[in-house]
Amino acid sequence: MTVQFFCPRWGQEHETYDAFCRKVKDAGYDGIEAPVPDDEREKEAMMNALSRYDLLLVGQYYQSFEKDFQQHIAAYEKHLRNLMEAKPVKIDSQTGKDYYSFDQNKALFDLAEKLSAEYGIPVAHETHRNKALFSAHNTQSILEQVPQLSITADFSHWCTVAESLLEDQADALALACRRAIHVHARVGHEEAPQVNDPRSPEWERQLNAHLRWWDAILEHHRERGASTMTVTPEFGPLPYMPAMPYTREPLASQWDINIHMMHLLKQRCR
Structure with a gap:
């Protein structure tokens, strides 16, 4: 199985697309x-x-801003169609709201499934705070009721919501690992969705927990005969990245950490 690595545009918006894509290619990523x-x-x-740098695209939907559901679902369709017309290999979607009803969030999942079939592009719904899949226990219930739903595994969010490393939610994690088709490789901890630097030894326990979860996802894909898996090392900039008070100087380099995570995971995938 081939594991493809994607660089987040998030945090690099100051670069032109050409400069950004050149950096991404030189760093050894497969796409953005x-x-x-x-x-x-x-x-x-x-x-x-x-095209110039021969890079793939994972499209990203994050614009779930509208509170009114009818406005929200109309905007959702507009954004998904815009993404799909760019022909990405898949779409990561921060779908829904934590305060929408199950039926409202399911209507969004159903719309994404319809568009996915129309364009032939898979949609992975992200396990993200404030969205439909905001917690391990809530996502478990949704995945059991919507058996065709695929997810982006970003378990750093769940750690923060549950204020734990999810030790008591093994069943929810196991189900989520089986349904994940994309990974956001960011290490969270019990109090926030991003450690300041995963290379630092004080975060070893949190890093190892996330590595076990990502290993389980990759192993499941190998067992079912998948040809590819996609991973985005997704450590973010300020305010995800902790900073010094007053100066707002980041405590570490987002770019360097994401490259480190890519190399770490490439070694584990061999």
Whole structure:
């Protein structure tokens, strides 16, 4: 099985698409994970850079801002279609709201499934705070009721919501690992969704917990004969990245940490 690694656009928005994609290619990634601009000139610049540097795209939906459900689902369809027309290998979607009802969130999942079938592009719904899949226990219930649902595994969020490393939610984790088709490789801890530096020894326990979960996802894909798996090392910039008070100086380099995580996971995938 081939594991493809994607670099997040998040935190690198100050770079032009060409400069960003050149850096990504030189660093050894297979592609980028990014939203697709609505502006046609920006979109053309993005697609040209991806083609120039022979990079793949995981499209990213995060714009779940509307409280009113009818406005929300209309915007959701617009954003998903914009992403799918860029022909990404898959879409990571921060779907729904934690305060929407099951039926409302399921209507969003059903719409994504319909569009996925129309365009032939899989959608992975992200396990993200504030969204439909905000916690381990809630996601377990949804996955049991929606057996076709696929997810992006970002378990750092669940650690924060549960204020634990999910030691007492093994069944929920096992089910989530079986349904994950994309991974956000960020290490969270009991009080926040991102450790300041996963290379630092004080985070060894948290890092090892996440590595076990990611190993389980990859092993499941191997067992079912999948040809590829996609991973985005997704440590973020401020305010995800802790910083010094007053100066707001980041405690570590987002870029360097994500490259470190890519190399660490490449070694484990051999």
